[in-house]
Amino acid sequence: MLSGMIDRVEQAKALASDVRLLILGWLKDPAAHFSHQVTGDPAEIGVCVTLLTAKLGMSQPTVSRHLEILRRAGFLRVRKIGRWSFFARDEAALSDYKDWLRDTL
Amino acid sequence: MLSGMIDRVEQAKALASDVRLLILGWLKDPAAHFSHQVTGDPAEIGVCVTLLTAKLGMSQPTVSRHLEILRRAGFLRVRKIGRWSFFARDEAALSDYKDWLRDTL
Numbered sequence: 001m002l003s004g005m006i007d008r009v010e011q012a013k014a015l016a017s018d019v020r021l022l023i024l025g026w027l028k029d030p031a032a033h034f035s036h037q038v039t040g041d042p043a044e045i046g047v048c049v050t051l052l053t054a055k056l057g058m059s060q061p062t063v064s065r066h067l068e069i070l071r072r073a074g075f076l077r078v079r080k081i082g083r084w085s086f087f088a089r090d091e092a093a094l095s096d097y098k099d100w101l102r103d104t105l
Numbered sequence: 106m107l108s109g110m111i112d113r114v115e116q117a118k119a120l121a122s123d124v125r126l127l128i129l130g131w132l133k134d135p136a137a138h139f140s141h142q143v144t145g146d147p148a149e150i151g152v153c154v155t156l157l158t159a160k161l162g163m164s165q166p167t168v169s170r171h172l173e174i175l176r177r178a179g180f181l182r183v184r185k186i187g188r189w190s191f192f193a194r195d196e197a198a199l200s201d202y203k204d205w206l207r208d209t210l
Contacts, residue, residue, distance in 0.1 A: 009121050015210070016117035024210060094210055102203050105120070105129060 006074065011097050014073035020066050023052065024075065027089045039081065046079055046086030111179065116202050119178035124171050128157065129180065132194045144186065151184055151191030 014020060026033040030042035034051050042051075053063045067087055070076040074093035079086045119125060131138040135147035139156050147156075158168045172192055175181040179198035184191045 008126065009123055012117050012121035015206075016114050016121055018114055021113065021209075098203075098207050098210060101120075101206065104126075105199055105203060 006096070006100075008097070008100065011073045011075070014069050014075055017066065017069075019056065019058070020070055022056070023066060023070065024089065024094075026052075026055070027076070027087065030088070039084065039086075042086075045081065046077070046088035049085050049087065052087070111201070111205075113202075113205065116178045116180070119174050119180055122171065122174075124161065124163070125175055127161070128171060128175065129194065129199075131157075131160070132181070132192065135193070144189065144191075147191075150186065151182070151193035154190050154192065157192070 027047060030047050033055070034042045034047045037048060037051055039045070039048065049060065049064060049067065052067070053060045056063055067076060067078075067085075071078055071087070075090055075097075076087045077090050079088070132152060135142075135152050138160070139147045139152045142153060142156055144150070144153065154165065154169060154172065157172070158165045161168055172181060172183075172190075176183055176192070180195055180202075181192045182195045184193070
């Protein structure tokens with residue numbers, strides 16, 4: 001990926017996974033799917049990896065790998081609080097990809 | 106892929122390649138990019154694999170593999186005339202994917 005350029009191939013790859021589409025779907029309405037998060041409002045600070053891991057029923061390394069692919073594509077933002085990582089959608093990046101696809105494809 | 110269901114993961118994978126994005130881009134305006142095709146109007150019957158291969162400067166098996174990935178995703182239609190295969194965009198499938206992404210992502 002050249003500096004300053006958005007990697008559209010990496011973004012398409014990030015969307016090529018049922019698990020990652022599921023994660024993006026849940027994070028659209030985090031309060032509905034992760035209402036039991038105790039550390040802050042999930043709509044505010046994002047959703048903790050441990051809750052995503054529990055909901056997916058997968059190992060944490062696997063879930064972390066999926067989250068990292070989405071983060072590298074620009075579709076998720078991460079916020080670290082203490083030893084926990086909280087993930088939220090980057091709506092601007094998601095809209096940007098959809099706009100680019102609509103105009104280019 | 107369940108019968109009758111569109112595989113959105115396979116479609117995203119099809120878009121995760123610079124070569125395949127290039128092919129889809131060229132086939133948006135085949136008359137401009139493949140005006141020297143002798144067997145029929147490229148905008149009508151599609152573009153012959155041999156012309157795509159020459160323009161990409163890649164081996165024909167490699168190009169055929171890319172075209173097959175796009176065809177399986179539904180984004181390209183193929184028409185066989187004699188021993189040649191001609192490829193064209195399936196605009197309905199491309200629009201359907203963009204609409205789905207806009208509404209779902």
